[in-house]
Amino acid sequence: EDKVVQSPLSLVVHEGDTVTLNCSYEVTNFRSLLWYKQEKKAPTFLFMLTSSGIEKKSGRLSSILDKKELSSILNITATQTGDSAIYLCAVGSGGGADGLTFGKGTHLIIQP
Amino acid sequence: DVKVTQSSRYLVKRTGEKVFLECVQDMDHENMFWYRQDPGLGLRLIYFSYDVKMKEKGDIPEGYSVSREKKERFSLILESASTNQTSMYLCASSFSHDTGELFFGEGSRLTVL
Numbered sequence: 001e002d003k004v005v006q007s008p009l010s011l012v013v014h015e016g017d018t019v020t021l022n023c024s025y026e027v028t029n030f031r032s033l034l035w036y037k038q039e040k041k042a043p044t045f046l047f048m049l050t051s052s053g054i055e056k057k058s059g060r061l062s063s064i065l066d067k068k069e070l071s072s073i074l075n076i077t078a079t080q081t082g083d084s085a086i087y088l089c090a091v092g093s094g095g096g097a098d099g100l101t102f103g104k105g106t107h108l109i110i111q112p
Numbered sequence: 113d114v115k116v117t118q119s120s121r122y123l124v125k126r127t128g129e130k131v132f133l134e135c136v137q138d139m140d141h142e143n144m145f146w147y148r149q150d151p152g153l154g155l156r157l158i159y160f161s162y163d164v165k166m167k168e169k170g171d172i173p174e175g176y177s178v179s180r181e182k183k184e185r186f187s188l189i190l191e192s193a194s195t196n197q198t199s200m201y202l203c204a205s206s207f208s209h210d211t212g213e214l215f216f217g218e219g220s221r222l223t224v225l
Contacts, residue, residue, distance in 0.1 A: 032212040042116075042202065042216040088155065092212025099145045099170070099204075100212055104154035 002027040006089050006103035014111050017079050021106045023089030024071040031092040033065055033072050034100065038086045046074070046087075076108075084110045115139070118203050118217035125224050131190040133220050135203030143206045144186035145170075145214065146178065148199040155202065161186055193224045 003026045013019055025033065032050045036043035047056040049065035049072060056063050060077045076083055086107050090100035119134035137144065145160040147170075157170030159178040167178050175197060179187045186205075190197055200221050204214040 034212060034214075041218045045213060045215075048213055090155075090212075090214075099143070099157050099160050099206075100214060101157075102147075102155040104152065 002091065002093055002101040004089055004091050004101050004103040006087075006106050008106060009104060010107040010109070012109045012111060013079060015079060015081060017110075018075065018077045019079060019108065021074040021076075021087050021089075021108070022071065023074070023103055024069075025089075025091045025101075026070065027091050027093040027101065029093045030067075030070075034090045034092070035063055035072075035074050036088040036090065038088055038105070039084075043088055079110045081110045081112055084108060116203055116205055116215050116217040118201075118220045120220050121218060123220060123222050125193050125222065127194060127224060129193050129224075131193050131222065131224075133188040133190075133201055133203075133222070135186045135188070135217055136184050137186075137205040137215070138184065139205065139215070140183065141205035141207055141215070142183075144180065145204045145206075146176075146186065146188045147202045147204065148172070149202055149219075150199050158188065158201075190222075193222075195224050198222060198224045 005024050007022045034048045035046040047063045054065040063074045065072045086105040088105045089103040116137045146158040147155040149155045156172050161167045161180040177189045200219050202219050203217040
């Protein structure tokens with residue numbers, strides 16, 4: 001059974017801090033690892049990492065895939081209150097129709 | 113932009129009622145999915161469909177059924193709602209050839225009394 005584990009489950013930091021969120025996985029036929037941000041509604045896509053693209057960066061957010069360690073990190077620098085959200089890690093395996101296996105999420109709270 | 117629309121944002125139903133949750137996508141995606149999201153449990157896959165009239169069970173299909181009569185529409189059915197089906201339900205879609213990115217609807221928050 002595919003498994004995705006995120007840590008920590010919750011995190012409270014102050015505005016301006018840098019945070020690192022972790023995701024580890026055990027899946028058969030790894031295809032991709034995705035990060036989503038969820039505020040009060042639908043998850044919104046952040047990054048997708050695959051064997052051919054193990055590092056992604058967008059503004060203050062960046063992510064790295066470590067295929068040897070079967071894990072990924074999501075870094076957020078100079079955090080802002082708008083970064084408060086649940087961050088979901090998901091892994092795609094097998095065929096494209098199989099959907100994604102999600103971790104339980106990291107609930108990040110940024111205090112002013 | 114891809115749009116996945118869920119017909120009801122909030123529903124309140126009574127135990128034993130039949131519940132329909134509708135989802136429509138406008139990007140001609142082959143694959144569609146229903147997840148439920150609960151605190152501490154994350155997103156769990158209920159059912160998915162990779163083509164019209166095709167459906168596959170996900171990790172937690174018990175108590176649910178689905179219908180996909182048209183490519184753009186995927187319905188989740190609770191034949192007899194129970195209180196443990198109180199949850200946030202998320203519909204998603206994707207291309208079949210893609211490496212996995214899902215496009216999500218806004219969610220339907222169902223409360224069963």
